Amino acid sequence: MSDLLKKSFPSEILFFLVLLFLSAGGCNLMPPSSVSSEDLRNRHHFDRAMIRIDQDLGQGHLNDARHLIEVWSRFSGLDASMKDRLAAKKEKVNRAFALYDTGQATQLEKLGRYNEALQKIRQARSEEPGWSSLVNEENLIRIRIAAQSSMAPDWKSMIRRLMVLKTRDPKDPDLDKTLAWAWASLSETQFAGGQYREALLSAREALTFDSQNARATTVQHSISRMLEEWTEEGEKKFRRNDLFGSIALFRKTLAIDPSWSRASKDLSMASEAAGVEIHRKDNK
Structure with missing residues (x-):
């Protein structure tokens, strides 16, 4: 029979029939792929996003890094390993924000802007609730604000007494210097407590008595x-x-x-x- 087929059908026709048989699904020599092309594309984009997050953090682009975290957090096609990687990146981004906010708080403290510094420390604590040092820093700033605020009534009382003396001797240059000192002290106290409008007005009062x-x-x-x-x-x-x-x-x-x-x-x-x-x- 085999000899008859060989004689009846040229080798080219036999080869064509074999190809036709395979393409019709008669014999599947390749194992089915468990990963679709779409899954492969998503993983590729995810890997690039994880690299990009590290790059953004290295360049100080914290908001861009957080945006990528938020985008991929909403993606429903993440497998377990991808979710773990994303969670690790999120912790890294949160830590970077906490460090940034803490640094800003330090600078604001140096400028005497304690109220804003307190807000930055609170933001840092929301990013890293487990940092005990942030709790201590927040308590320290609160103490400074309380100490500064407690001085305001004393400065106001002193200014009132000085103004009484000013009406009696309006040309006393030493009295002007003292009034400028008292108004400036009140301004610093108000500024530290976040009363910026009042602090600005008090500073202007001080400068009316001593422009220098x-x-x-x-x-x-x-x-x-x-x-x-x-x-x-x-x-x-x-x-x-x-x-x-x-x-x-x-x-x-x-x-x-x-x-x-x-x-x-x-x-x-x-x-x-x-x-x-x-x-x-x-x-x-």
């Missing part, structure tokens, strides 16, 4: 720098189309210094843009 008072000038400069930071952050939010976030920062700035023209102009522009945005949403 270094302590009042320092408080005024610190508040101006803080308002610049808030305004710049508000402008960044505006450029990212976070209109209401930018408006909140501009209003926060103007609540301390209503004459801050840059924030006033920015607020007007952001409010107008937000009004347009609201109108568009209402019409949808």
Whole structure:
């Protein structure tokens, strides 16, 4: 029979029939793949994202690293090993944020901005609840705020007594220096307690009695720098189309210094843009 087939069918036809038989599923010589091409693509993108997170952390782009964590946390196709890797990266990102917030708190403390420093320490604690050193730092800042705030009534009482003396002898230069010292002390106390509007007004009072008072000038400069930071952050939010976030920062700035023209102009522009945005949403 085999000899007959060989004679009846050329070798080319036999080869074609074999190929046809295999392609029709008659014989599967290749084992089925347990991983789909889509799974392979997802794992490839995931691996690249994990590398990117490390790169972002190394370059100080903490928000970008956190964004990638959030994106992949919402992805439903992660297997157990991928979930473990993602959890480890999330801990790493949280630790980086906690260190960053702690560093900012230290700088704010040096500037006497204890109220803001306290907020940064709280943020760091939310990132790393297990760090006992952050609890100690928070307690220390609270003590400093309490100590500074307790001095405010004394300075105000002293200023009232000095002003009585001022009415009796308005041309006494030493009295002017003393009043400038008292107002500057009150300004520092208010500044440390986060009463920035009051601190700014007290610093200005000090400078009316002594235009060269270094302590009042320092408080005024610190508040101006803080308002610049808030305004710049508000402008960044505006450029990212976070209109209401930018408006909140501009209003926060103007609540301390209503004459801050840059924030006033920015607020007007952001409010107008937000009004347009609201109108568009209402019409949808």
